[in-house]
Amino acid sequence: MIRKGDETLNKQAVWFPDTLEKTYKLKRQYYYNSCLIAGGTLLQTEWEKGIQCPENIISIENIKELKEIELVTKYGQSFIQIGALTTLDCCRNNPIFLENVPILVEAVRNIASPAIRNRATIGGNVANGYGDVIPALLVLDASLLLYDGDKIKVKKLTECIKEKNFLLNSILVSITIPVQKKNTRENYFYQKIGLRENFCQSIVSICGYFKTGKKKVIEKVHLAVSGSSFLPQRLNRTEELIKELLLPPCQFNEIAQSIKKEFNPPSDHFSSSNYKQDITINIIVSEIAKLSSK
Numbered sequence: 001m002i003r004k005g006d007e008t009l010n011k012q013a014v015w016f017p018d019t020l021e022k023t024y025k026l027k028r029q030y031y032y033n034s035c036l037i038a039g040g041t042l043l044q045t046e047w048e049k050g051i052q053c054p055e056n057i058i059s060i061e062n063i064k065e066l067k068e069i070e071l072v073t074k075y076g077q078s079f080i081q082i083g084a085l086t087t088l089d090c091c092r093n094n095p096i097f098l099e100n101v102p103i104l105v106e107a108v109r110n111i112a113s114p115a116i117r118n119r120a121t122i123g124g125n126v127a128n129g130y131g132d133v134i135p136a137l138l139v140l141d142a143s144l145l146l147y148d149g150d151k152i153k154v155k156k157l158t159e160c161i162k163e164k165n166f167l168l169n170s171i172l173v174s175i176t177i178p179v180q181k182k183n184t185r186e187n188y189f190y191q192k193i194g195l196r197e198n199f200c201q202s203i204v205s206i207c208g209y210f211k212t213g214k215k216k217v218i219e220k221v222h223l224a225v226s227g228s229s230f231l232p233q234r235l236n237r238t239e240e241l242i243k244e245l246l247l248p249p250c251q252f253n254e255i256a257q258s259i260k261k262e263f264n265p266p267s268d269h270f271s272s273s274n275y276k277q278d279i280t281i282n283i284i285v286s287e288i289a290k291l292s293s294k
């Protein structure tokens, strides 16, 4: 393990462990006086804003198993497994993503500038709890592989996001997403609403998936929202309401009411809670309306 920084000259140290075990040991040893760092793009902005930088920065960039991307098959189902250190630029440009999870590519396309995406990692985006890839991963039914100091366990992202500090005692190793064969009856959408068109924080990012049956019935629905001022969530009750509806549906009012009931983001300096609800309703309802004409 390499340690850069000299305690006699400067109290700050950057550690470069090369295994998960060594990383976890450091994390336990320094606990509140440390943080893991991947691409550093988010942490750097936090430190610039005045949030105190801990004395021990644990870089995970030398851990090989966090860089792997592969297609695996388990029990007849294919999965794409994405190492936590995979950069957003790689998610955007590597054909394996375009072929298997194009909606994730669309989410990444909406994040920051090319220079940031070149350093920023998918793991850092998920780990910070507010990243724009999260709604796409929720809709894709992703699971996280988490190292807890003893073993690697698999946990659904929908479960992880229920706890604010879900990574307090774990290291995110990789993200695994079930891959489906392309089907013309399946439709995805992703929309990010920010204060301006590019390079800005999200007011609301909305992602959805619909599968329609032969008789124009909506058979499957996944809907997820995230934003820089609230924790991401799946809209489970609205999904239940939409499931089994016949296209074109006449229940738009009920759908709008259901979203209003289960999605209650806080107001912030720039936009009110009502505004966030209204754009979410408009986008979801218009995507359902589009299904009818397909």
Ligand SMILES: Cc1cc2nc3c(=O)[nH]c(=O)nc-3n(C[C@H](O)[C@H](O)[C@H](O)COP(=O)(O)OP(=O)(O)OC[C@H]3O[C@@H](n4cnc5c(N)ncnc54)[C@H](O)[C@@H]3O)c2cc1C
Pocket (backbone or CB within 6 Å): 035, 036, 037, 038, 039, 040, 041, 042, 043, 044, 045, 060, 084, 085, 088, 110, 111, 112, 113, 116, 119, 120, 121, 122, 123, 124, 125, 126, 127, 128, 130, 131, 132, 133, 167, 170, 171, 172, 173, 199, 200, 201, 202
């Ligand atoms: C100008 C600018 C614009 C941006 N625009 C956007 C945007 O539009 N959308 C968006 O979502 N984000 C945006 N960001 C934020 C950031 O770039 C991304 O969220 C990025 O994906 C974070 O990844 P990172 O590797 O740089 O994370 P880091 O900064 O290294 O880490 C972020 C957090 O995740 C933790 N962490 C990282 N990896 C792991 C791991 N494997 N296990 C456990 N914890 C881990 C760190 O401890 C830290 O708390 C922007 C940042 C900047 C500077």
